[in-house]
Amino acid sequence: MKKLSIVVCLFALAISSITATGVKEVKPNEAMVPSVVRTNIGSEPDSLDPWKSAATDTEAIFHNVFEGLMLYDTNGKMIPGLAESVVIAPDGLTYTFKLRKNVLFHNGKPFDSADVVYTYNNLTGMSGEKAVSSKFSLIKNINAPDAYTFVITLVEPSAGFLSLTSIPIVPEGYTNQAEHPVGTGPYRFVEYTPGQRIVLERNEAYYDANRMPKIKRAEIYIMTDEAAIVSGLQSGQLDFASITAEDAKQLSSDYTIYNAPQNMVQIFALNNEDPIFSDVRVRQAVNYALNKQDVIDGVFGGYATKLDSNFSPVMGMYYNDTLSGYYEQNLAKAKQLLLEAGYPNGFKMTITVPSNYQAHIDTAQIFAQQLAAIGIKATIQPIEWATWLDQVYTKAQYQSTIIGLTGKLDPDSVLGRYTTTYPMNFFKFSNARYDALITKAKVETNDAARISMYKECQKILTENAAAVYVCDPNLTVAARKDLKGYVFYPVGFMDLSTLYFEE
Numbered sequence: 001m002k003k004l005s006i007v008v009c010l011f012a013l014a015i016s017s018i019t020a021t022g023v024k025e026v027k028p029n030e031a032m033v034p035s036v037v038r039t040n041i042g043s044e045p046d047s048l049d050p051w052k053s054a055a056t057d058t059e060a061i062f063h064n065v066f067e068g069l070m071l072y073d074t075n076g077k078m079i080p081g082l083a084e085s086v087v088i089a090p091d092g093l094t095y096t097f098k099l100r101k102n103v104l105f106h107n108g109k110p111f112d113s114a115d116v117v118y119t120y121n122n123l124t125g126m127s128g129e130k131a132v133s134s135k136f137s138l139i140k141n142i143n144a145p146d147a148y149t150f151v152i153t154l155v156e157p158s159a160g161f162l163s164l165t166s167i168p169i170v171p172e173g174y175t176n177q178a179e180h181p182v183g184t185g186p187y188r189f190v191e192y193t194p195g196q197r198i199v200l201e202r203n204e205a206y207y208d209a210n211r212m213p214k215i216k217r218a219e220i221y222i223m224t225d226e227a228a229i230v231s232g233l234q235s236g237q238l239d240f241a242s243i244t245a246e247d248a249k250q251l252s253s254d255y256t257i258y259n260a261p262q263n264m265v266q267i268f269a270l271n272n273e274d275p276i277f278s279d280v281r282v283r284q285a286v287n288y289a290l291n292k293q294d295v296i297d298g299v300f301g302g303y304a305t306k307l308d309s310n311f312s313p314v315m316g317m318y319y320n321d322t323l324s325g326y327y328e329q330n331l332a333k334a335k336q337l338l339l340e341a342g343y344p345n346g347f348k349m350t351i352t353v354p355s356n357y358q359a360h361i362d363t364a365q366i367f368a369q370q371l372a373a374i375g376i377k378a379t380i381q382p383i384e385w386a387t388w389l390d391q392v393y394t395k396a397q398y399q400s401t402i403i404g405l406t407g408k409l410d411p412d413s414v415l416g417r418y419t420t421t422y423p424m425n426f427f428k429f430s431n432a433r434y435d436a437l438i439t440k441a442k443v444e445t446n447d448a449a450r451i452s453m454y455k456e457c458q459k460i461l462t463e464n465a466a467a468v469y470v471c472d473p474n475l476t477v478a479a480r481k482d483l484k485g486y487v488f489y490p491v492g493f494m495d496l497s498t499l500y501f502e503e
Helices: 002-020 028-032 056-062 113-124 134-138 226-235 245-251 280-289 292-298 313-318 331-341 358-374 385-394 411-418 432-443 447-463
Strands: 036-041 070-072 078-080 083-088 094-099 139-146 149-154 187-193 197-202 217-222 240-242 255-261 265-270 304-306 348-354 377-383 400-405 467-480
Touching: 036 056, 036 240, 078 083, 094 113, 113 134, 113 139, 113 149, 134 139, 226 240, 226 245, 245 255, 245 467, 265 280, 265 358, 280 331, 280 358, 280 467, 292 304, 292 358, 292 467, 313 411, 313 447, 331 358, 348 358, 348 385, 358 377, 358 400, 377 385, 385 400, 411 432, 411 447, 432 447
Parallel strands: 036 217, 348 377, 348 400
Antiparallel strands: 070 078, 083 094, 094 149, 139 149, 187 197, 197 217, 240 467, 255 467, 265 400, 265 467, 304 467
């Protein structure tokens, strides 16, 4: 007992000595500030490799892990990323990037121009392998005069090229991105458990003090059921989450609700090569048969913008507002078009929908009911997300589908999806005049002329009913009251670096 008393006294003396020497005491409220933020996404990552991923949810998370030469701000304006500056030659052909120094990849490798050369060699196919993306075919040459300078020369001027340089830079020679992603961003990848979660941790060596995350760890749970998401918020399993407008009403008294347009176009895609939908009159009939407001009110609680273009008004000066209301519901006109196309009694069709997106399933149900009014019998076929990506998005083996297309910063990245030669043109839309306009707009440096061309492209898509453009659903997010700093971007990006817990 004497020995125990001595130990206790010595321990107490040691504590008082530490306090007396000026070491900061941990206050109770400081100990309670969470070091982990938890949220969810609605689908499995389609790939952890940033060059292979096309899913909005995946990109939204991994923008925290990877960075490009350029980044973008909350207004969609291009800002310096791994390049601290860029100079564009007067002829619009040469881009000279001055790279940041003292940047480390998450595996400890110092970043320099060799990594950028490696990245762009792969993107363009200059490495001798198949090009990662056809978008970079306009690059004629790349070179690195020194360790912190990188120069790109284009085949021809491209007004939208700079936005492409936000594509992730990866370490030279690193080929294990699909298993363990390595970037330079404010968060580093820790683990991915399929069907459960993705874990990221703060990059303690991040170069930008202004963007250094305030929260040490982020856990992103893969959750698709709306009731489970609400339950997760209420139980404390989630700190913030994207929710429906109806759920927002239920949670508004206890949570901070954020709501804004997200520059996403919900589309009812009709395979233009399908024997039925290859007839423009049938596609137009489908457009006239539908009441999009029923979807906006019934699925999105009124928080969405009705569309007749593959652009949201968030695209600003590029948005063709003259197309608004182009296809107001007109059942008589729809029936007449079907009659002219040889379908006086309608036909049977299948709407393939990814099963993890309840909003798209609900939209399909509303549209199926509306199409029945003109004799079209629609069967809804839910499929797994991975299957949808393979069969619909990649191989275009479908008749119709409902999906949300994430917005882009440059109009060509959206409208280019419809060109005849675009590999992922799952609409199978093909129009010679459209292709010629897109090709011309890419190299047009006069802003007014370029805007006019892109507006005309939207008109061609709408007139030819390339798809049904439904709405831009608002992104509604509920967050616990003490979680601050949530910001919206005009593209899919869940910026974890801006979040913090109020003490």
